[in-house]
Amino acid sequence: MFYKKNLPGWERALRVAAGVGMVGFGLFGGLPDAVIGYAIAGTGVIALLTGFVGFCPMCAMAGRKLDR
Numbered sequence: 001m002f003y004k005k006n007l008p009g010w011e012r013a014l015r016v017a018a019g020v021g022m023v024g025f026g027l028f029g030g031l032p033d034a035v036i037g038y039a040i041a042g043t044g045v046i047a048l049l050t051g052f053v054g055f056c057p058m059c060a061m062a063g064r065k066l067d068r
Contacts, residue, residue, distance in 0.1 A: 005054035006066050015051030019044040 007015070022044025031037030050056045056064075 003053070003055040003060075004066070006059050006064050007050065007054050007056055008066060012051045012054055015047045019046075019048030019051060022047060 023041045024044075025031070026037040026039070026041030026044060029037075031040065
């Protein structure tokens with residue numbers, strides 16, 4: 001199944017940077033070995049994946065499309 005990209009390049013880069021920061025903070029920062037730390041890291045992984053792939057399911061459900 002192929003998805004059409006619905007994220008512009010600047011937002012993809014921002015999501016990757018924020019995802020790396022969230023994973024780092026959740027696992028190694030102020031909240032190691034806490035449930036909330038793992039939740040933050042999991043959210044960071046989702047941000048990383050949407051940044052790399054260029055498709056966000058929540059944006060697609062809201063009807064967002066990338067202008068070409």
